Amino acid sequence: MSSYWKRNQLRLAPWLFLAPGAIMFLVYVIIPIFQSLSISFYDWDGLGEAVYIGTDNYVELMDDEAFYTSLKNNLIWLVLYMLAVPAGLMIAIFLNQTVRGIRIYKSLFFFPFVISQVVVGLMFSWFYAPNFGLLYKLIELVTGNGIAILADEDYVTYGIIAAGLWPQIAYVMILYITGLNNIAPDQVEAARLDGAKGWKMLWHVILPQLRPATFIAVVVTVIGALRSFDLVSIMTDGGPYGSSRVLSFYMYEQALSEYGFRMGYGAAIAVVLFAIMMVFISGFIWKMWRDETER
Amino acid sequence: MTHLKTGAVAFAAALLMSGSAFAQQRMLNYNADFDPTPLAAFQALIADFEAENPDIKVNLNNFDHEGYKTAIRNFLTADSPDLANWYAGNRMAPFVTSGQFMDVSDVWEANGLGDQLASAKASMTIDGKQWGVPYTYYQWGIYYNKDAYKAAGVEVPTTWDGFVENCAKFKEAGIDCLTTGSKALWPAAGIFDYLNMRTNGYEFHMDLTAGKVAWTDDKVKATFAEWAKVQPFITENHAAIDWQDAAALLVQGKAANYVMGNFAVATFKEGGMTNDNLGFMVFPEITPGLPRAEEAPTDTIHIPAGAKNVDDAKKFLAFVARADVQTKLNAALGQLPTNKDSSVDAADPFISAGFESLSSAYALAQFFDRDAPAEMAKMGMEGFQEFMVKPDRLDAILDRLEKARGKIYQ
Numbered sequence: 001m002s003s004y005w006k007r008n009q010l011r012l013a014p015w016l017f018l019a020p021g022a023i024m025f026l027v028y029v030i031i032p033i034f035q036s037l038s039i040s041f042y043d044w045d046g047l048g049e050a051v052y053i054g055t056d057n058y059v060e061l062m063d064d065e066a067f068y069t070s071l072k073n074n075l076i077w078l079v080l081y082m083l084a085v086p087a088g089l090m091i092a093i094f095l096n097q098t099v100r101g102i103r104i105y106k107s108l109f110f111f112p113f114v115i116s117q118v119v120v121g122l123m124f125s126w127f128y129a130p131n132f133g134l135l136y137k138l139i140e141l142v143t144g145n146g147i148a149i150l151a152d153e154d155y156v157t158y159g160i161i162a163a164g165l166w167p168q169i170a171y172v173m174i175l176y177i178t179g180l181n182n183i184a185p186d187q188v189e190a191a192r193l194d195g196a197k198g199w200k201m202l203w204h205v206i207l208p209q210l211r212p213a214t215f216i217a218v219v220v221t222v223i224g225a226l227r228s229f230d231l232v233s234i235m236t237d238g239g240p241y242g243s244s245r246v247l248s249f250y251m252y253e254q255a256l257s258e259y260g261f262r263m264g265y266g267a268a269i270a271v272v273l274f275a276i277m278m279v280f281i282s283g284f285i286w287k288m289w290r291d292e293t294e295r
Numbered sequence: 296m297t298h299l300k301t302g303a304v305a306f307a308a309a310l311l312m313s314g315s316a317f318a319q320q321r322m323l324n325y326n327a328d329f330d331p332t333p334l335a336a337f338q339a340l341i342a343d344f345e346a347e348n349p350d351i352k353v354n355l356n357n358f359d360h361e362g363y364k365t366a367i368r369n370f371l372t373a374d375s376p377d378l379a380n381w382y383a384g385n386r387m388a389p390f391v392t393s394g395q396f397m398d399v400s401d402v403w404e405a406n407g408l409g410d411q412l413a414s415a416k417a418s419m420t421i422d423g424k425q426w427g428v429p430y431t432y433y434q435w436g437i438y439y440n441k442d443a444y445k446a447a448g449v450e451v452p453t454t455w456d457g458f459v460e461n462c463a464k465f466k467e468a469g470i471d472c473l474t475t476g477s478k479a480l481w482p483a484a485g486i487f488d489y490l491n492m493r494t495n496g497y498e499f500h501m502d503l504t505a506g507k508v509a510w511t512d513d514k515v516k517a518t519f520a521e522w523a524k525v526q527p528f529i530t531e532n533h534a535a536i537d538w539q540d541a542a543a544l545l546v547q548g549k550a551a552n553y554v555m556g557n558f559a560v561a562t563f564k565e566g567g568m569t570n571d572n573l574g575f576m577v578f579p580e581i582t583p584g585l586p587r588a589e590e591a592p593t594d595t596i597h598i599p600a601g602a603k604n605v606d607d608a609k610k611f612l613a614f615v616a617r618a619d620v621q622t623k624l625n626a627a628l629g630q631l632p633t634n635k636d637s638s639v640d641a642a643d644p645f646i647s648a649g650f651e652s653l654s655s656a657y658a659l660a661q662f663f664d665r666d667a668p669a670e671m672a673k674m675g676m677e678g679f680q681e682f683m684v685k686p687d688r689l690d691a692i693l694d695r696l697e698k699a700r701g702k703i704y705q
Contacts, residue, residue, distance in 0.1 A: 045389065045393075046368055047368060047371075047372065047389065047390075047393040047395065048392070048393040060702070065695065128535070129535065129536075130531075130532035130535050130536065131532075148531075148532035148534075148535040149535075150534075150535045151532045151533070151534035151535030151536075151684070153684075236478070237478065237479065237480075239477075239478060239480070239534060239677075239680065240477075240534035240535070240680060240681070240684060241534075241677040241678070241680045241681035241684070242677050253673075256365060257365070258361070258364045258365065258669070259664070259669040259670060259672055259673035260669060260670050260673060261368065261389070261669070262670070
């Protein structure tokens with residue numbers, strides 16, 4: 001026994017150290033993925049008997065207006081959420097100077113990321129609220145007619161995304177600020193000697209060095225956009241009449257909310273959402289793997 | 296060492312004995328979803344029950360009202376209490392058909408509840424058996440601001456046509472004729488239920504919520520035609536506000552009428568209204584000669600199938616159903632007792648009006664989201680909200696609901 005351990009110690013030790021994390025990952029991530037996949041082939045209310053119905057849930061999904069609304073909103077989220085990356089970069093560069101009290105400004109800009117999404121959602125819904133909301137009053141002052149953003153199917157999704165961008169920009173900003181700290185001063189110096197300034201300096205010298213930060217910023221923003229749930233739930237509950245739903249919220253509505261306990265249908269939505277995420281996740285993994293093997 | 300051991304044994308024995316002394320008192324676990332006022336009322340009720348039954352100790356686990364609706368599915372299967380709150384009508388059907396609630400017909404039988412709780416019996420009955428005991432209900436109707444009526448110079452209507460005519464005058468005075476806050480969807484269903492029951496009658500409404508009639512039926516369209524008459528006069532941004540926000544509009548006199556349940560009276564009064572300027576009227580007749588049906592959502596207590604202390608739980612149900620207990624409980628709740636031998640506070644005009652309106656009603660509906668199955672309720676209420684914002688989409692909405700009906704009721 002002990003001789004076996006001695007012979008294979010080097011080979012076994014890493015697995016032993018990995019085991020606690022790997023087991024957790026297996027139990028809480030990998031196995032549930034396959035469970036969701038299998039539940040999506042059943043008609044099940046969470047209490048009674050689960051009936052196998054094959055791909056019926058997916059067929060129904062293809063013919064479901066609410067599903068397409070959610071899908072469309074998810075795309076809008078993905079595209080507009082990306083604004084957080086350039087916006088965060090700009091603020092980071094703006095704050096990357098040595099002025100008295102800059103740490104206070106930095107923490108103030110970082111503040112929205114620290115507070116809970118629920119609080120962000122509440123604040124923005126008051127901001128938009130008809131009759132007393134700040135934005136509503138402003139619009140009323142300028143155009144004479146207030147717009148209740150969260151009650152209008154055309155604006156509601158944009159209103160929620162604006163709320164989501166606020167903390168997301170702060171997050172991206174902090175990623176870039178740490179990135180800017182690691183910029184090699186000699187390269188900047190050399191570029192300056194060669195006469196690079198302004199946009200040229202940013203584009204050819206600073207940005208390439210920020211690539212790792214940009215990569216992380218894009219990853220967290222894409223994932224943040226796809227799992228946007230709390231803001232939708234807090235600000236509109238998917239309304240008015242379902243026009244601000246996103247896939248994650250629709251899944252919750254169908255499977256777990258007060259009015260629906262269709263575990264199978266909810267699982268089918270989750271599988272679709274997972275498939276969309278998988279496109280991005282495999283892209284990211286592929287890029288990371290390529291970067292590592294190139295070195 | 297031995298001394299220490301015997302000491303420990305003696306101590307343990309003492310512990311065990313005191314434990315068995317406590318075991319004389321049987322525990323009754325009760326999961327509920329009370330807001331602060333009802334919670335206080337129920338704590339008083341439980342104290343009375345424990346005084347009458349000193350050998351029973353009721354352990355009340357109070358949940359957040361909204362969270363309870365999802366929590367109940369977990370605790371019924373995982374860690375069942377002996378008693379649980381829920382609602383009457385179709386809302387309890389999923390738990391009854393999946394065998395999560397216990398048949399308590401014997402409690403009804405033994406205590407003569409079929410007679411005393413006659414008005415609520417139908418909504419507690421599935422497959423000819425009773426599955427719980429109702430302890431309260433409340434009326435719905437139109438609450439109005441008398442000052443707003445004065446400001447617009449109109450009389451309180453007695454007919455639907457009169458109500459619609461008033462709306463134009465309210466608009467001139469800058470007052471919303473009808474207010475609602477449909478962010479949480481359900482307030483819109485109250486308006487639909489009444490319009491449909493007044494236009495087509497109780498039986499048609501029940502058939503519709505039970506999925507027996509098509510949503511594209513001409514009778515349904517007739518209901519929406521009545522709704523379209525008042526649609527332009529409903530508070531404009533109702534989809535963005537909660538029912539309490541709309542209540543504020545009524546309190547401030549910016550809105551005149553509100554189709555609501557009696558629980559809203561507390562909110563109106565907190566906002567500063569009094570019995571002098573807050574009015575209540577039964578929803579006016581639309582199709583002449585139809586027997587008048589009302590909304591009266593009923594709150595109930597059930598014994599989960601997994602209950603451990605069934606005997607005492609049944610004792611508790613019988614206690615809650617008793618006339619004197621319901622009188623006291625509902626006085627504290629500010630609602631109506633379901634026991635016909637109970638009495639209500641004659642000094643409260645809203646309670647007396649509600650008691651009058653419900654006891655003389657032809658039939659009682661539970662409310663759209665309790666009469667219709669959950670999925671249909673959700674789709675329907677979204678449709679009502681959409682109709683109130685974009686009335687020109689009616690056909691598309693009804694087609695969508697009809698498609699959903701085909702799937703949901705199979």
